[in-house]
Amino acid sequence: MDATLAPVTPLHVLRHLVTAVLCPSRPCPDTAPRLASALVLLLLPAALLYPTLDFHLLEPDEGRYAQIPKEMLQQGQWIVPTLQGEPYLDKPPLMYWLTALSYWLFGVSAASARLVPALAVHLTILSVYFLGRRSVGEKAAFWAALILTLAPGYCAVARLLLLDGLLTLCITLSLLCGYEAVRTGRFRPGYWLAAAVASGLGFLTKGPIAEILLFIPLWIFTFLTHGPGASRATPPPAAVRPVWYLLFFAIVAVVNLPWYVAIYLQQPRFLFHFFWQHNVLRFLQPFDHLEPVWYYLPLLLAGLLPATPLFVVHLFRLFLRPAHDPSRPALPEFFWLITALWCLLFFSCSGSKLPTYILPAYPPLCLALGAAAVRYRWHQLLLPRLSLAAMALLLACAFHVLIPLYARERSPYGRPELIDPFVADKSQTIVCFSRNCDSIAFYLDRSDLRSVRTRDVNHLYVACHFRPRTVILFTHREALAGFRNALPPSLMIVETVSLRRSYGHPWLDKILGITPWGLCDIAVIAPRSLQP
Structure with a gap:
């Protein structure tokens, strides 16, 4: 055609x-x-x-x-x-x-x-x-x-x-x-x-x-x-x-x-x-x-x-x-x-x-x-x-x-003076709860930070009985409170530090965040039997 x-x-x-x-x-x-x-x-x-x-x-x-x-x-x-x-x-x-x-x-x-x-x-x-x-x-x-x-x-x-x-x-x-x-x-x-x-x-x-x-x-x-x-x-x-x-x-x-x-x-x-x-x-x-x-x-x-x-x-x-x-x-x-x-x-x-x-x-x-x-x-x-x-x-x-200022405020390692006393010892066991905090591992030059999810917290409790000290990095704002409420009587929190802070105005707190990304609190857990 x-x-x-x-x-x-x-x-x-x-x-x-x-x-x-x-x-x-x-x-x-x-x-x-x-x-x-x-x-x-x-x-x-x-x-x-x-x-x-x-x-x-x-x-x-x-x-x-x-x-x-x-x-x-x-x-x-x-x-x-x-x-x-x-x-x-x-x-x-x-x-x-x-x-x-x-x-x-x-x-x-x-x-x-x-x-x-x-x-x-x-x-x-x-x-x-x-x-x-x-x-x-x-x-x-x-x-x-x-x-x-x-x-x-x-x-x-x-x-x-x-x-x-x-x-x-x-x-x-x-x-x-x-x-x-x-x-x-x-x-x-x-x-x-x-x-x-x-x-x-x-x-x-x-x-x-x-x-x-x-x-x-x-x-x-x-x-x-x-x-x-x-x-x-x-x-x-x-x-x-x-x-x-x-x-x-x-x-x-x-x-x-x-x-x-x-x-x-x-x-x-x-x-x-x-x-x-x-x-x-x-x-x-x-x-x-x-x-x-x-x-x-x-x-x-x-x-x-x-x-x-x-x-x-x-x-x-x-x-x-x-x-x-x-x-x-x-x-x-x-x-x-x-x-x-x-x-x-x-x-x-x-x-x-x-x-x-x-x-x-x-x-x-x-x-x-x-x-x-x-x-x-x-x-x-x-x-x-x-x-x-x-x-x-x-x-x-x-x-x-x-951006560098903002990153410093939101970085898990933005205030090393608060963190180093807990993590500077490379022989110290460090656990992230309830998700990874890989920036800390990077700055500490470590590759052995273990992460424990909420569903596995009982395994963490058991492991803490066999170590004199366990440093736990809490990566969620409510994680420490939940962890503390479920803590067995045979374990105790020896020391804590919070990375929370307020900037004085609600809108600044919202923009800059009251906690860093990926790290809110740090606690040291120890068996009660080992404490004086």
């Missing part, structure tokens, strides 16, 4: 709407990097990130992710991560390996540990510029990288000692390279293979989420821009033959299988624990961190400041401006927008939600906003420039002064 007489389907209309109405413009041809842009993106993030790494670890995540690679380095055990000497099977090892390498090069410290996520943040910003310019143009990529640098929801969070900053780097590189492999209409194998390596490293950081956030937007974009009904004003993305998908997953397997096989041989329960409990069940049947479905939208909008108004205006203009308007976006911008929206949708549907999960949405969203900033001439307006400068000063003040 003649193509001109072929029936028009809703899919044809949808493709025409995307390629000829929503995104009819051609991509910017000016993609050559500029020295001034590169210098700004080298120096500004460096000034914000690297001088501000050495502040107290924040419980619980930073303490945990500082302690695991420390034990890995001390024990020479590179296969099975351990926490307080026990196997820790919640996550793959790439972040631990890199942090242990940083310890080996620069010594064990909070700054050495945070150097890994800080480098990941900086490399993500640079990749947005140097790789993103190929699809959206040099000027748009520069503004995208600058918006990303000054987005507090990204830069202030991803620099912390968490897995999500490194994961965001891997996902961003895989998206940038994967899109470049198909963008021009001619498949480019080199970019495809680079995307596979980055995706494999993402898998080795936090599991299959790296592949989920790559392939779904690529397939959606190809489906909407390739085939009958799509405009031919710009080349459609290249089709990827099955053999290249096989090669992609083969590279992911080569990166990951050696460690996954090795840990399975030593800890057979890892595969079920990690893939089923910490991936599938946390998504479908969460056991912690339950939040509403709209949880990430306000976080993302607030985290984009001062570019949030640009994002809101961009969404409205995308659908309300006439098709012939020269300020309509090009297809690459549409790809980055649906990539960010897919990330937002996926994590919004997850049952378990943490603020850091949404970090991979920031780089693609900033690429879309960078293109919008140039097209709307937002970057030439005085108010946006002043707001970006103000945000840079605010972040510098927060990173250099406010």
Whole structure:
């Protein structure tokens, strides 16, 4: 049948709407990097990130992710991560390996540990510029990288000692390279293979989420821009033959299988624990961190400041401006927008939600906003420039002064003069009740702090009878009271110290907290028969 007489389907209309109405413009041809842009993106993030790494670890995540690679380095055990000497099977090892390498090069410290996520943040910003310019143009990529640098929801969070900053780097590189492999209409194998390596490293950081956030937007974009009904004003993305998908997953397997096989041989329960409990069940049947479905939208909008108004205006203009308007976006911008929206949708549907999960949405969203900033001439307006400068000063003040002060107030080891008399003796048995306090272990250079849950408190009571002194770190505000009420008559509390304090105003107590994160009280327990 003649193509001109072929029936028009809703899919044809949808493709025409995307390629000829929503995104009819051609991509910017000016993609050559500029020295001034590169210098700004080298120096500004460096000034914000690297001088501000050495502040107290924040419980619980930073303490945990500082302690695991420390034990890995001390024990020479590179296969099975351990926490307080026990196997820790919640996550793959790439972040631990890199942090242990940083310890080996620069010594064990909070700054050495945070150097890994800080480098990941900086490399993500640079990749947005140097790789993103190929699809959206040099000027748009520069503004995208600058918006990303000054987005507090990204830069202030991803620099912390968490897995999500490194994961965001891997996902961003895989998206940038994967899109470049198909963008021009001619498949480019080199970019495809680079995307596979980055995706494999993402898998080795936090599991299959790296592949989920790559392939779904690529397939959606190809489906909407390739085939009958799509405009031919710009080349459609290249089709990827099955053999290249096989090669992609083969590279992911080569990166990951050696460690996954090795840990399975030593800890057979890892595969079920990690893939089923910490991936599938946390998504479908969460056991912690339950939040509403709209949880990430306000976080993302607030985290984009001062570019949030640009994002809101961009969404409205995308659908309300006439098709012939020269300020309509090009297809690459549409790809980055649906990539960010897919990330937002996926994590919004997850049952378990943490603020850091949404970090991979920031780089693609900033690429879309960078293109919008140039097209709307937002970057030439005085108010946006002043707001970006103000945000840079605010972040510098927060990173250099406010966050270190806040971390000291909330750190379990923020007041060592109260804690050291109880824990300085390395032969002293220390028990955490009712959850870990890994920051204390990190600062004391110990890996033998035992944690006892509330359900196992009777075992703790029994063990206390066989030791002259047991120091217990109470990690919950009500834990000491409950422990005291159930204490057997044969045991007694010899000494206690409370880390609670008031700042004089209820709102200050609420912001700063009346106790550190992860440590509220310390007590010494002894058998009554051994007391004079």
